[in-house]
Amino acid sequence: MTDSRHGLPTRRTVAAGALGLMASPFAHAASRDERLVYVGGQADKDGQGVFAARLNLATGRLTPIGVVAPLLRPTWLVAHPRLPVLYALSETGYGPGEQGKVHALKADPATGALTVISTVASGGRGPAHMSLDGEAGGLMVAHYGDGHVAALPVRSDGGLEAPASVQANTGSGPGPQQQGPHAHAVLVDPSRRQALVADLGADRIFVHPYDAATRRLGPAGDASTDVPPMTGPRHLAIHPNGRFVYLLSEIEPEIRTYRWEAGRLVLVQALPAGGMPPVNGAEVAVSTDGRFVYVSIRVEDVIGAYAVNETTGALLQGERIPSGGKTPWSFAIDPSGRWLLAANQGSNTVTVLARDPSSGRLAATDQSVAVDRPTCIAFPAWG
Template identity: 40%
Template sequence: MTENPSRRTILGALAAVPVLAGASGAVPSRDLVHIGTWKGQNVHGAWFDPVRGDLTPIGPVGVADADWSVPHPTLPILYVATLEEDGVVYTFRVDRQTGTLTKTGEVATGGAGMGGGGVSFIAVDRPSSTLLVANFEAGLTAALPISRTGVLGPPTSVAQDTGSGPNPRQNGPHPHHVAVDPTGRFVLVADFGADQVFVHPFHRATRTLSVGGSYRTAPGSGPRRVAFHPDGRTVYLLNELTADLQTLRWHPEGGLTHRQTLPTNAPDHTGTTSASDLAVAGRFVYTGNRGENSLVVHAIDPRTHLLRPIQRVPCAGVTPWSFSVHPNGHWLLVANEASNTVNVFGIDRATGRLTDTGRSIPVPNPDSITFCRR
């Protein structure tokens, strides 16, 4: 299933990408991209042309050991997860003309003395104006209130996970990812250390997380990413240590049941096993595999929502730490951490297949990519 597309294939795929224009016929302006760097000291910036797929580097635009970032839904504000002690999240004001970040605040989420206090993921729940924080080292998920001006307040609620796994890296609970269910009543937490997906009841009016049930994965699997199918009845789970992808049924009362498990490793895989990222885009699911330096595409059955692998391609670098699908659905940008590049892939929206455009920019140890549309 591994593919190395020819030059003709690449040019054909790029030609198939439509010119995106508004009602006036004007081509949209470039999008601002912010790139975190693993254990680095700077957030880097770039401009992305959503029509041609061109990526132009800006360079360092803000100071932070950024592990993940997310933009405010409407304001020129970027929230940045850091690896700092006490699980600190920074707030930056964004200059949309230059990409420059100006720090305006910071909030601690807990974890002092926990060996780094690193925050692994943050997400905005827009209906409740809440920033949800997965504090990896402290083993907790925190809810931070967002004011009308975008200012973060201290946690209104914290849900502490419990458990551990057989791998030495699983010495306690380590939340790696959070996702809000379509009703807004639950927050799902993929906990790498506990080998569980915790289901925390969430009260949007008070921004309160409660301790709920969980879905247990195989010992030593290391849940890393979780994502809902658009219909809200199916959940996809990516496990890092076993590099497998699961299809789960979501029950509205807050339960998960297993339906399918597929490997993201090739049949002849040897050596390190490590899955990295997961995204649902249209009728397809995309995953990253760091052990094989590959991207794997799965088609979603329109009736059952079960998955079928359709493509495996090299990631155009080394160690695909994460990736982001552009909002228009035509592009996928990969943070290849060990090769110090961000690489651009085209997406055929009809078939879901990826094509390496050959375009990239140098960034030291990139680990996350955030689109900030102007």
């Protein structure tokens, strides 16, 4: 029996082999109409780690593979754009003198299996977010625990070396979770000359000079931008045209649009992203065609959609629909643009929303899989 709107099977939540068992790397050969999906999460129990599944691009069916890398708290993942390599941080190292870890994992695109290439210290306490520079010669890591931002060289085999540089930002805000800097996201701009860091604790977007050849970050300069007190910057997204930057805040329910001009952020718009605080904004992403921006709001359990003014980058708020679970920590749009997968940390589910690439509208489906405390989703280009 199928759902007539999307040709999907009726509601099914798959327990994914009881979640505690390592998936067989040979039991699930990929077909041409499927894409590999990796899910990171906060689980710190034995047998947990990076979870893999396959998304059928024609039907939206999400089929679990299981845990393919038993890592501790792999809360953020990023895939190399060319090599079959996945990077996973371990959100650990909050104690004095401790550091988190980052793992480089070689993938078998046919099965989803992962094997460790290298594991290095992340450059700070409590890593929360990673991104690659445009040529994937460097991996950036933002640390919530101490506000550090680090640049790690990526070897030719995709493995990682120890941080080439670490910058320690300072600052605080009036909120109880703002007693010091908490770097929550880092992105390299399209020129590969600067790195933008959203810092929840400092109420600031730090802008660091970045040397892509040496993977070295310089101290944040006067291009850095303050936001109003108690905003709590969380995540950033850069428009595909490189001219607009979007910031989603965690404390104040707001999405801010900036023009990116000559290495500086110029505010275009500050738009409410939800109701009254605490709304708990989480993730922001731009569609690959640059026409739509999406956000996840954790307290309200919704995904919000916005249309983009192609001239100014300003947003026009559209629909807000349920994420299909509780506490949507993050989400990702598949490369075809037809499906949005939400990592619902509070309900231990990854759910599939159908997406109309023309209108940007989202619709519920009957597809979900059970994943222990999911927080991040990655679609590798080689999957």
